[in-house]
Amino acid sequence: MTMTRNSNPRQEIICWQCNEQFSRLIPKNIDRWQTICPYCGAECAVDLKPYSTKKSVFRQGDSELDIHAQYNLPKIIRSNKVV
Numbered sequence: 825m826t827m828t829r830n831s832n833p834r835q836e837i838i839c840w841q842c843n844e845q846f847s848r849l850i851p852k853n854i855d856r857w858q859t860i861c862p863y864c865g866a867e868c869a870v871d872l873k874p875y876s877t878k879k880s881v882f883r884q885g886d887s888e889l890d891i892h893a894q895y896n897l898p899k900i901i902r903s904n905k906v907v
């Protein structure tokens with residue numbers, strides 16, 4: 825097995841328009857993305873930036889800093905209207 829699976833966590837999202845809850849995979853390295861509510865079809869903007877905790881972990885080589893983006897996500901995130 826050479827397949828490497830990134831453990832993209834699923835995130836529970838509340839639609840800003842109809843208040844229904846659904847889950848989506850969190851895209852890798854994206855602080856903010858848009859998805860479509862499966863219930864009402866509204867475009868939902870999901871902003872992970874407020875929950876990101878970027879840490880510099882270790883120095884690699886001469887000057888490269890390995891930055892790991894992590895998120896302290898709540899169980900459910902309320903989406904925003906796409907503007």
Ligand SMILES: [Zn+2]
Nearest residue numbers: 839842861864
């Ligand atoms: Zn909806």
